[in-house]
Amino acid sequence: MPTADDVKARVMRMLAKHVQVRVDQDGDIVAQHESAVCYVRCSRFNPAHPLGGMDVVVKLFAPILWNVDRTPALYEWVATEGQGFIIGRVACNPTSDSSKTNVFYEYSLLGDNLDEPEVVHALRLTLSTANGLDDQLQPRFGGRKSIE
Numbered sequence: 001m002p003t004a005d006d007v008k009a010r011v012m013r014m015l016a017k018h019v020q021v022r023v024d025q026d027g028d029i030v031a032q033h034e035s036a037v038c039y040v041r042c043s044r045f046n047p048a049h050p051l052g053g054m055d056v057v058v059k060l061f062a063p064i065l066w067n068v069d070r071t072p073a074l075y076e077w078v079a080t081e082g083q084g085f086i087i088g089r090v091a092c093n094p095t096s097d098s099s100k101t102n103v104f105y106e107y108s109l110l111g112d113n114l115d116e117p118e119v120v121h122a123l124r125l126t127l128s129t130a131n132g133l134d135d136q137l138q139p140r141f142g143g144r145k146s147i148e
Contacts, residue, residue, distance in 0.1 A: 010043040014116040015027045015040070015123060030124055036131035037146045038062040042111055056111035060122055062130035064103045065143030067095060074141045078103070084129055088129065088139040102135065133148045 002010075012029055015021045019031050029040035038060055045057045063147035068074060075092065082090030106140055107126050109118065134145045 002056060002112055004044050004056050004111075005044045005112065007058060011040060011042060011111070011114065011119055012057060014114075014119050017116070018120050019123065026076050031127065031129040031146070034061050034131045035134055035145045036127045036145045037050055038126045038130065040123070045089040056112060058109045058111040058122075060107045060109075062105045063146045064090065064105055064130050064133045065137055065141065065145065066102050067094075067097070067100045068103055068141050068143035070101050072140070074101070074103075077137075077141075085129070087125065090133070100121065103143065104139075105133060 008027075008029070012021060012023070015029065015031065019033075021029050022030050024030050024039070027041075031038050031040070039062070041059045041061070042056060043059070044055050045056055070092075078090050078092055088105055091104050091106055092101040093104055105126060107122055109122055130146075137143075138145060
């Protein structure tokens with residue numbers, strides 16, 4: 001059974017064949033497209049599960065907007081339309097300012113048997129979704145795009 005580090009190294013090799021990637025100070029793999037940045041984190045989950053196996057998750061997450069005012073309209077959009085994607089979801093993540101939130105597109109895969117087309121497609125889907133959503137949501141809810 002591969003470790004999270006094994007899966008991360010494999011994911012890095014697969015992605016590097018298709019896009020420019022780097023590793024940030026948190027150890028996440030990072031890729032960029034237009035105004036979107038995607039972070040890829042490989043970690044163990046549920047290691048104590050009695051059946052074992054399939055315990056590395058590859059989480060792709062792309063900030064859509066930073067420092068958005070927490071409003072009922074934003075949370076309604078996230079809870080309804082933001083959960084309506086066939087693959088992935090939109091989530092609000094906390095900031096140090098209790099009146100603000102960061103809005104992310106998130107997508108997770110099981111990493112133990114991940115193949116190259118799957119991980120490359122996941123990255124492209126995450127980047128393109130975040131790149132479209134930041135243009136759609138910023139005029140409506142404010143905040144700052146990852147790359148402006």
